[in-house]
Amino acid sequence: MSEKNRDGKRTARERLAEEREKQKSADKRRRVLIVGASVVCVLGLAAVIGVVAANAGKDDGSKSAAGPLVVPSGAQGxxxxxxxxxxxxxxxxxxxxxxxxxxxxxxxxxxxxxxxxxxxxxxxxxxxxxxxxxxxxxxxxxxxxxxxxxxxxxxxxxxxxxxxxxxxxxxxxxxxxxxxxxxxxxxxxxxxxxxxxxxxxxxxxxxxxxxxxxxxxxxxxxxxxxxxxxxxxxxxxxxxxxxxxxxxxxxxxxxxxxx
Known part of the structure; x- marks a missing residue:
């Protein structure tokens, strides 16, 4: 095999290795993004649930915090x-x-x-x-x-x-x-x-x-x-x-x- 052919095959192998490394890096970044997005979605859902719960609590709390029942003067029935x-x-x-x-x-x-x-x-x-x-x-x-x-x-x-x-x-x-x-x-x-x-x-x-x-x-x-x-x-x-x-x-x- 000529020196030229050996250099060509080596270069091809190097390019293939480089492509594999790039693919691995891309896959890693994609996994990070997916995990990150999932965390954001979970946190967002938790925030929404928290807001709903807070509002529900305020609505109920406003009634529970009303204090003792005091009938207005002269009220009947x-x-x-x-x-x-x-x-x-x-x-x-x-x-x-x-x-x-x-x-x-x-x-x-x-x-x-x-x-x-x-x-x-x-x-x-x-x-x-x-x-x-x-x-x-x-x-x-x-x-x-x-x-x-x-x-x-x-x-x-x-x-x-x-x-x-x-x-x-x-x-x-x-x-x-x-x-x-x-x-x-x-x-x-x-x-x-x-x-x-x-x-x-x-x-x-x-x-x-x-x-x-x-x-x-x-x-x-x-x-x-x-x-x-x-x-x-x-x-x-x-x-x-x-x-x-x-x-x-x-x-x-x-x-x-x-x-």
Missing amino acids: KDGLAIPVGKESAKSTLTVWEDFRCPACKAFETAYRPVIHGLTGSGALKVNYHLATIIDGNLRGTGSRNAANAAACAQDVGKFTAYHDVLYENQPVESDDAYAENSKLIELAGKVKGLDTPAFRTCVEKGTHSSWVDKSAAAFRKGGFNGTPTVLLNGKNIYQDRTMTPAKLKQLVEQADQG
Whole structure:
């Protein structure tokens, strides 16, 4: 074999060896990348699980941290879950399940408020308000709950009706959890004469009635209601009555009062 042929074969062997070494290096890098990517995926999944668990914990914890159950002053009915407005002697009772973040509740209040105020003022109608937190559950947040607590704080000093109306008049859009901020609820209390006091602020900031709100919300869920508002006149659901109007409600209550 000539020297030239031997050099050619050696060069070929060297090139083959070099290629094998390159292939080994490439395989090693690929294995490192695969392992690294797997670690990142596992860590990412763990992070997602951690976030979900953290959020779930916050949601549950906000209820467990509510403190002892404190019923608002003057609350009536089963477990003291109804805030009454109007005279006990009224022959008709309107039961309203509502959520301060609920747009449909605001629409009902806007349409029926003048008639309801007139009928409660004349002694013909008593209204039992029950507070729910359905929007907090649907969109997440604590605005329904915090607003309900603040309304219960207003009830303690005889300002429920006025503050109730202010909350609906200033209701944020459904997706905006503005009522989760106690500062906003206290700011709105300034629109009700005599409500923004140190005692009211403490009640709002400490969530004095939050456990009571949770119990009311649980009663709503167990009640089998379809949504808020749920409005019952003497036990009959009038919100589902397509023929119902403020004028018709007034007529029905006045007829019952005269009869």
